[in-house]
Amino acid sequence: MGDSEVPYRRVLLKLSGEALMGELDYGIEPGTIKRIAGEIATATKHGVEIAIVVGGGNIFRGAGLAGAGMDRVTGDYMGMLATVMNALALQDALESLDVYARVMSALQIHDVCEDYIRRRAVRHLEKGRVVILAAGTGNPFFTTDTAASLRAIEIGADILLKATKVDGVYDSDPVTNPGARRYETVSFDQLLADKLLVMDATAVVMCRDNELPLRVFDLTRANALVQAMTGDSVGTLVTA
Numbered sequence: 256m257g258d259s260e261v262p263y264r265r266v267l268l269k270l271s272g273e274a275l276m277g278e279l280d281y282g283i284e285p286g287t288i289k290r291i292a293g294e295i296a297t298a299t300k301h302g303v304e305i306a307i308v309v310g311g312g313n314i315f316r317g318a319g320l321a322g323a324g325m326d327r328v329t330g331d332y333m334g335m336l337a338t339v340m341n342a343l344a345l346q347d348a349l350e351s352l353d354v355y356a357r358v359m360s361a362l363q364i365h366d367v368c369e370d371y372i373r374r375r376a377v378r379h380l381e382k383g384r385v386v387i388l389a390a391g392t393g394n395p396f397f398t399t400d401t402a403a404s405l406r407a408i409e410i411g412a413d414i415l416l417k418a419t420k421v422d423g424v425y426d427s428d429p430v431t432n433p434g435a436r437r438y439e440t441v442s443f444d445q446l447l448a449d450k451l452l453v454m455d456a457t458a459v460v461m462c463r464d465n466e467l468p469l470r471v472f473d474l475t476r477a478n479a480l481v482q483a484m485t486g487d488s489v490g491t492l493v494t495a
Contacts, residue, residue, distance in 0.1 A: 262486040265304040265380060267407035268295075268416045269400060269454075272313035272341055274474050281313055283344050291480065292348035295385060298484040299354055304380040305484065306410055308388045308403040309345060311337030317395070331395035335362055338399065342389035343367060349385055356385040361393030361402070373409050380410065400454040404461040415467055416483050417454060418474035423491030424453050440492045443469075453493075462493070469493040 274291070277284025295305060314337035320330035342358045349356040357379050358368035369375070371388060379386045391402040400417075407415045421429065422437065424446070429435040443463035447456060453471050454462075462469050472483045472490030482489045 261301045261303055263303055263413045263484065265306070265410065265412050266414050266416055266484050267403060267410065267412040268305060268307045268418060268480075268484070269403035270307055270309045270345075270418050270474075271399075272310040272316075272337065274418055274420075275309075275341060275344070276313045279313075283313065283341065288344060288348045289351075291474070292345065292352055292354070294478065294480040295349060295484075296352045296354045297481045299383065299385065301485050303484050304383070306376065306380060306386040306388060306406065306412065307342075307345065308391075308399055308406055309338050309341045310399040311335070311341055313337075314340060328395040332362075335390040335393070338391060339364060339368065339389040342387040345387055354385055355383065356387060358387045358389055361388075361390040364390075371406075376406075377410055386410075398455050398458065400458040401461065404454075404458040404467070407467055408461065408465045412467070415462060415469045416480075417469060417471045418480065418483075419453070419471060420473065420475055421471075422473035422476065422479075422489075424451055424471050424493065426451070438491045439488070440494065443493055443495060446493060459493075463495055466495055 275283045275288050277287035311334045315333045317331035317334035321327040346356045346358050359371040360368045361371050363370055376386050388406050391399045424438045424441050425435040427435045443459055446459050470492050472479050479489050
């Protein structure tokens with residue numbers, strides 16, 4: 256039974272691979288993924304339909320591999336496979352909490368997950384299943400941020416939630432500038448003009464042009480994920 260007070264019917268959560276590392280240098284920290292799965296499970300009890308695009312930077316990052324001399328296309332495909340590994344781990348964590356979850360991949364890997372088909376993804380969401388979208392867009396040179404914007408628009412999400420380690424969008428880097436000011440709300444045009452790099456420019460333009468609001472929030476803060484999914488004003492809201 257859904258919660259009539261919740262403003263969002265359907266959300267897309269962009270979860271970076273690094274978010275799964277916890278205090279580790281690479282890989283998946285079991286306690287961290289269990290905590291994230293627990294907050295997702297809580298949000299589903301409010302009746303929110305949840306899709307997740309997961310990154311792979313905790314295992315491989317295509318651009319980084321390319322910078323070290325690897326062919327960029329090869330590196331990007333390796334990064335896509337890393338996102339599939341993370342998606343399967345998140346599915347397992349959710350199912351251990353009795354949350355039905357489906358992994359859908361932009362690359363065909365039939366033995367471990369479904370192909371991404373938009374209508375099928377929407378049907379899973381309508382049935383209350385969490386849909387974990389892996390392998391980015393399935394194309395090299397496109398980030399998982401861009402994949403998150405694309406999938407959110409395709410499935411008709413009400414908002415895109417970008418989970419980070421910072422509690423919103425700042426006018427400068429809060430790590431290097433103690434006087435940095437956090438925005439409660441900011442426009443997509445200002446993100447682009449001021450080069451506030453919370454997502455890559457392609458992802459920001461897609462959100463702007465399709466009137467898809469974006470909320471940037473701190474995933475490491477307890478219960479922030481549930482609050483973001485159920486409409487509380489955490490982090491920074493980015494709109495047209």
